[in-house]
Amino acid sequence: MAKVLDWIKAHYDRIALIAAAVFLLISAVSIWWSAIQFGNRLITLQPPRAKTASPPPIAAELDRAAEQLQHPVQWKGSTRSGLFVPEKHFIGADGLPATLQNTQVHPPVPNEWFEKFGLPIQDADVLDQDADKDGFTNLDEWQGNTDPTNKDSHPDYLTKLHLVSATEEAFRYIFSSRIKDTFGINSIDQNEPTQFLKVGDVIRGTDFKIVKFTEKRERNQYGTNVDVSELLLEHPQTHAQVTLVKEKVATSPQSVATFVYTWGGRREFEVRKDQEFSLKPVEEIKYKLVDVQPAKAVIVNTQQPNAPIEIGFAAP
Template structure:
């Protein structure tokens, strides 16, 4: 007993140490039991990669577009997000102008109308002038020009229509050289003798006397002067000689030359055509063989011929380029056409 009293504190330390050792022992054995009871899941091995989720990828792509509105485009054919697609009633049928094969204006693709942002709801659209350049939308379509750009338009000559034409009778007819027939001249002769007289008649007035003139003389009642005579002949169907000599006369006012053939009437070089010009609304009177400008451009054309079916004009800037101008009197005037170079 005396020993316990003397070593009381030491005994408490020993007991405390034993308690701690026991607690540590129970803690270790408890951890071992937990490991056996709760088994850790197996770690996934590095096998094949997961297949990409296409739906997720598409969602991310659309989200990126919404995040960058500057790069987002909207197709007009898709219509509006908040308004239904536009349908037009044509001949009792609803027409979707974006997808239907029905043309709102026969002969004109719907795509052309949409491309140029024209008012497709207007039934008279093709007869309107969207850019105020004096050409209808239909004319712009036919020419392949832009109906929204005043600088892009069909050629100006296509706005011409032949209002009328006048063939002035030619008041002279070469009757040959009475005293010197070509078969009486030496073979191979290229000219008549200097003193040869040539007969000039007026086919429009039988009462006017025939004139007998030499080279260098002026024909009375005209501004024409004889400058050359060429002997020529041919055979008719029965083999008889025919005089086809030529007399060259010159207009003293214009310097134009006219060739007259013996015993033949020729068209007057003084024929005229009057054109209606829709661009300016004016009438243009043109003499056959003369040139005329078409404002507001710099194009000029030469009148080649005119009759009841139309007029033929030739470009001055592009020699040989000819066009046919239809008559204005036709109920449905044919479209102006270009002619091949002669």
Template sequence: MKNPLRPLVFAGLCVVLAAGCHKKEEPAAEVARDAESKLPAQEQVAPAPKTDATGAPVVATATVNANEKDAYEAWFKKYHLDLNDPKMLDADPDGDGFTNREEFLANTDPLDPTSHPPLTDPAKALRLKEYNEARLPITLENIEGEKARLKRTDGEGKVETVKQGDTLRGLPLKVLKIEARQDIDKNGEHVDLSQVTLEDSSTKEKYVLTGNLPAKTSASYAVLETNDGKAVLKVHHGDVFTWPTEGGTNYKVIDMSQDQVVIQQMDNKKMWTIPRP
């Protein structure tokens, strides 16, 4: 005898299977939105940005997210940038120190160096154009007791033995201090940290000579310029200057080399590095 409930059980099973299949066929977008809703707030996609009459983006976020895709593509097409180049977003075709991403967010022209986001970072607005290093014409050869042997580098390499209080022959440099020092590095090797302190009698500037290394003088200088080339500034070590394109903010030159100039913002003590391109 046939079981009269079998058709009902079979029909119920079909309904369950159909429901499961329907759930698997849920659109990918719905699945993505559901997954994203479970992420921390800072990792979720922000709302789509507003655009102006030309279709250009008016956004203030720090990244280009999924909902900004249309505005992003329209902006790239407007400036004839290659949408297929994955590196284009971080490129800087006009060389003004700002990437296409930053120009997009500020709605500025990525092909015009005079059109760029607000200049709030001197490391982006300035670059090292030139560096000239002036050195003392003398180095420390070694220290023997209370005397030091100093070698001239501006002639035949003559060596002069001096003690504290002596003035170097032919130079306005007085020996203020002779200090013999030894230390051990991380490899257990002995390191000579001996030094001689000199003073320029005319400028009262002090210099420290260490193991065969020349000392830089205050005549060393760097030339900084804005990325658009409109402003140029010559600075020395220790100088305090105002950024040419931003009045009211003072910076002090902390260090200089062939590759970069390190400056410190005076009001908040923040350090910035100005690189050579």
């Protein structure tokens, strides 16, 4: 036994080589045998049976399928956000991201108003735009409750008229008394003697002539019946008129209102009390300045003289 072990130790390399060769031989024989068995099984396999053809669809089914191809199903959403159309986002006044649902983009106009008329709410100047080119901005149209996409629907042209300044002056004389058809006229500072005049006379110190007397009476706040008769004065050259109410200071025709009209551009002009003027584009309508006060001017449409219109300063 000892000799065998000594021989193995002495010929270890040969023994390892022989063992490896035997292992490879056995592996090759195993692979060869497996290949033969696979080929035999492949030969013996039966081909699959052919399936019988399905009967052709009926004509109604074909028509229904064709109609579905012509009118495919549409995606619909119940909110602004959707699978394919993202919700619009904006930068709000506070500098933070905002959406139509949580922010009023252009106050005071609600977001829904822009969407209703298809206006570009994403434009920073959308309120100043004039979508239908009628001379009124989108803000004007919203304030006037009109259609900003229809040039025949717009606010009144007078909404474009504003007061710039008003210079109010008192008429120097006052109608102080009456005895039948004679009228007492005094200066408002009481520094001149009383003038006793009749219809047709000119008030000394002015160019105004008394052209009409109207007797009037009304109850005051205490229930007393007081005399509020009127004298109508007229300038013979300019035809400017002044109405003197008994014992009240009147506004002088020299009072001036300065207006600005912003339809079709910007036009600034002065109008004296009792002077008429017109506004584009409807120049056949005449307006008359009937009163000037520190905070407003009062005009009338000469076709509707009993409907005064107050014109104030433009909003800042």
